[in-house]
Amino acid sequence: MSVEAGTPAPDFTMPTDGGGSVTLSALRGKPVVLYFYPKDDTSGCTAQACGFRDQLPDFQGVDATVIGVSKDSVASHDKFKAKYSLPFTLASDKEAGVAETYGVWVEKSMYGRKYMGMERATVLIDKDGVVRKVWRKVKVPGHVKEVLEAVKGL
Template structure:
């Protein structure tokens, strides 16, 4: 489990648009790293749209928003195009990053257990230190709450 005040685990993963994205390469920007279960589902779409709508405010505050799921970069491209998203999306197909951030968890639905991504957000400052963590995120109002935390850095 990643705790506030610890160094955020670095990564280099494929992102939308066919590029690679490294956390350390984004410094000295702050990074909002949010984990979500699946592209183009209702809650995940709402979350991505909310972060997109507040994108100019995040940029003005010196932060970049990066979403992470197990979906492929190609699927991310389709998700971005369909909903005109303005956030970077990285692909963690082997769940390594999700495991390192402690969001690859056992879930259950209709009495069946399975492994999946817990909706969670990490605010990482320009030095790579975790400054805030939200677990089991409820989407309504979340992007605005994260923006307030970014502005308070």
């Protein structure tokens, strides 16, 4: 399965850092930036998370909620957040069910070995719960600014 622009975003509830949980439908009324990333505390994922951290006041200025999603445990998310002072929610998709629903749990290949993993992807959901834009195979440099411009355009 996969999500496309113009379709309703599939609802979910996931555990989050700090022992909480997040439900997409509870966030209606404001845009949601849902970014999927492979692993806490790796170079690309850290750069991406810190990019969202540094631009968060701009996202808050347009009333947008930023949520990072990976398969990492809540405990891993807590450490990652503390280490880099990340001020937004990190959700744990331990079984990759949400990633599968959103079409970002994909076959990857490294050194000739194939395996399933999280594609670096971002989904922009409008205040009514409709997918407005999907970025797949995200390259970190410049991505956060591109997402911010898209949010401003809603």
